[in-house]
Amino acid sequence: MTLPVRKRSHWLIPCAVAGALLIVLPQRSRGADDPREWLQKMNQALATRNYDGTFFHLSEGRVETMRIVHRVRGGRTTERLQSLDGSGREFVRNNEELTCYLPDQHTVLVEPRPEHGPFLGSLPQFGADVDQFYRIDSLPSTRVLGRPARVIAVNPKDQFRFGYRLWLDEKTAMPLKTQLCDSRGQVIEQIFFARLDMPETIPDSDLAPSVRTEGMRWVRQGPSRDSASPALSAYRASELPPGFHLTVAGAQTIGGATVPASHLVYSDGLATVSVFVEAPRPSAAGADTGPSAESEPPMQGLARVGSGFAFSTIVQGHQVTAVGEVPAQTVEFIAHSVKSSGSAELPRP
Amino acid sequence: MSEQILEQVSAFLDGELPNSETELLLKRLTRGGGLRESFGRYALIGEAIRGASPGLLTKGFADRVNLAIDGEPLAAANVRASLGGAPRWWRPVAGVAVAAGVAAVAVFALQQRAVAPGLRPVLAVTAQTAAVPVPALGAAQPAREAISYTVPAASPAGPSAIPPARLTNYVFAHSRYSSGLDQRGVMADLLIEAEEQQPAASEAAAHVAP
Numbered sequence: 001m002t003l004p005v006r007k008r009s010h011w012l013i014p015c016a017v018a019g020a021l022l023i024v025l026p027q028r029s030r031g032a033d034d035p036r037e038w039l040q041k042m043n044q045a046l047a048t049r050n051y052d053g054t055f056f057h058l059s060e061g062r063v064e065t066m067r068i069v070h071r072v073r074g075g076r077t078t079e080r081l082q083s084l085d086g087s088g089r090e091f092v093r094n095n096e097e098l099t100c101y102l103p104d105q106h107t108v109l110v111e112p113r114p115e116h117g118p119f120l121g122s123l124p125q126f127g128a129d130v131d132q133f134y135r136i137d138s139l140p141s142t143r144v145l146g147r148p149a150r151v152i153a154v155n156p157k158d159q160f161r162f163g164y165r166l167w168l169d170e171k172t173a174m175p176l177k178t179q180l181c182d183s184r185g186q187v188i189e190q191i192f193f194a195r196l197d198m199p200e201t202i203p204d205s206d207l208a209p210s211v212r213t214e215g216m217r218w219v220r221q222g223p224s225r226d227s228a229s230p231a232l233s234a235y236r237a238s239e240l241p242p243g244f245h246l247t248v249a250g251a252q253t254i255g256g257a258t259v260p261a262s263h264l265v266y267s268d269g270l271a272t273v274s275v276f277v278e279a280p281r282p283s284a285a286g287a288d289t290g291p292s293a294e295s296e297p298p299m300q301g302l303a304r305v306g307s308g309f310a311f312s313t314i315v316q317g318h319q320v321t322a323v324g325e326v327p328a329q330t331v332e333f334i335a336h337s338v339k340s341s342g343s344a345e346l347p348r349p
Numbered sequence: 350m351s352e353q354i355l356e357q358v359s360a361f362l363d364g365e366l367p368n369s370e371t372e373l374l375l376k377r378l379t380r381g382g383g384l385r386e387s388f389g390r391y392a393l394i395g396e397a398i399r400g401a402s403p404g405l406l407t408k409g410f411a412d413r414v415n416l417a418i419d420g421e422p423l424a425a426a427n428v429r430a431s432l433g434g435a436p437r438w439w440r441p442v443a444g445v446a447v448a449a450g451v452a453a454v455a456v457f458a459l460q461q462r463a464v465a466p467g468l469r470p471v472l473a474v475t476a477q478t479a480a481v482p483v484p485a486l487g488a489a490q491p492a493r494e495a496i497s498y499t500v501p502a503a504s505p506a507g508p509s510a511i512p513p514a515r516l517t518n519y520v521f522a523h524s525r526y527s528s529g530l531d532q533r534g535v536m537a538d539l540l541i542e543a544e545e546q547q548p549a550a551s552e553a554a555a556h557v558a559p
Contacts, residue, residue, distance in 0.1 A: 065375065098525070100521060109518075109521055111522070194361065194371055194374070195371060195372070221521070254515075254518045254519065272523075274522065274526060276522070299510055299512075301510025303510050303511040303516055305516055308520075310516055312510055321511070323519045324527070
């Protein structure tokens with residue numbers, strides 16, 4: 001049947017408009033307003049700028065005040081994160097190592113972070129992979145700290161990952177405020193700056209820990225030069241939430257352990273989950289009594305850490321623990337799927 | 350807490366506090382536990398009210414909240430603000446109980462989820478009003494400022510299955526691989542995970558010289 005000309009024009013006009021929009025909108029979205037461009041600018045700013053700021057960390061109804069000092073000088077990055085109230089803990093990291101001062105535990109933890117490691121490389125890339133599992137939107141601009149701020153939402157498309165809202169300084173792309181959100185958009189953690197300076201230079205004294213370390217125990221943990229035992233290295237997650245894949249497989253000495261654990265890292269491009277596979281540990285009481293010593297009681301179940309979760313279970317006699325800034329069901333899903341397999345899958349970037 | 354400090358907190362949350370006063374507020378916050386708790390609560394309530402989308406909180410609702418807080422509707426309050434009186438959304442001193450109750454309706458309606466123990470007495474008032482759906486992040490709010498409110502996360506039921514010291518060690522090891530977006534949060538979590546913790550590593554670990 002042939003439509004009358006008048007009716008046909010009714011069809012044609014919206015089609016023409018829609019077609020024009022389809023052509024114009026993608027080009028526009030790649031312009032100055034493209035949220036991905038802003039996220040890349042943020043990455044660049046975080047990696048290359050000097051900054052010294054005080055921020056509030058709101059989580060689980062608690063507010064903590066913290067100071068961060070970040071310096072990039074001659075290709076070398078040094079960062080100090082300090083709790084201004086509460087625990088008095090401090091972290092100082094540079095291209096070689098991360099040092100965690102825990103005065104409340106009279107302990108200093110040191111973990112080597114090699115220069116060519118993922119310290120700066122770990123900044124997320126918002127490529128096509130990420131698009132499959134997150135929707136990235138620009139929201140109306142607003143003001144934070146009295147400065148115009150660009151608001152970007154990174155929305156998870158399912159319940160296996162968290163999302164983010166970022167308030168980026170219009171001038172520098174520094175994140176003035178960030179929120180971690182669940183898949184329903186509810187905020188579970190918030191960081192916002194009360195003060196943020198970006199000085200040309202930062203003196204060494206601002207990066208030195210204020211914690212007095214006399215009498216504290218120094219404990220080193222980190223990637224092990226020794227491989228994990230073949231039995232531990234054979235473990236992999238047999239099933240993963242959509243989008244997650246193995247990115248790192250190595251050995252890691254966890255503080256308190258005498259043999260390295262297998263450390264697997266799974267990522268969807270933004271969120272990461274670490275899986276530790278360990279042999280049963282001898283209990284502290286039986287540590288000196290040889291191989292027949294009693295083992296520490298196995299861990300089984302969920303634990304909360306800040307806005308993330310850890311889930312531990314026993315698989316074929318080994319302790320398997322998944323940890324990440326992801327919903328509880330994600331760490332649980334991954335930990336439950338870990339199995340020993342004859343052929344170990346190799347990580348991909 | 351004096352009204353002046355509350356004004357400062359509110360101005361800070363609005364992004365309007367001058368730098369010199371922000372420094373002063375920070376000093377006060379790091380000194381006083383009570384102020385910090387109040388600050389967290391005001392941040393929660395204030396952002397819920399200011400950030401709610403039209404579909405969730407009507408103008409009438411905002412007026413009612415404002416009326417409950419300081420006895421005048423939003424429109425009148427805006428006029429006074431423009432004249433320099435600067436009434437803020439909380440004005441909590443005079444009618445704090447009413448204000449907290451009404452504001453908590455907004456919070457509860459937006460959140461519909463478990464809350465931290467410290468906020469339960471306030472939010473319990475509103476248990477019968479939890480019927481408003483929460484929109485997906487950033488969806489269907491094109492003409493407004495981003496929704497901005499803080500929700501205390503629900504904790505899993507029961508005690509932690511992993512001893513705190515061991516958990517710290519796992520998170521410390523994991524932080525190396527967490528993405529740039531997560532990393533600051535992970536590290537901040539480690540900084541505050543100090544309560545009721547045992548030593549982070551046993552004596553069996555290797556000791557190194559500082």
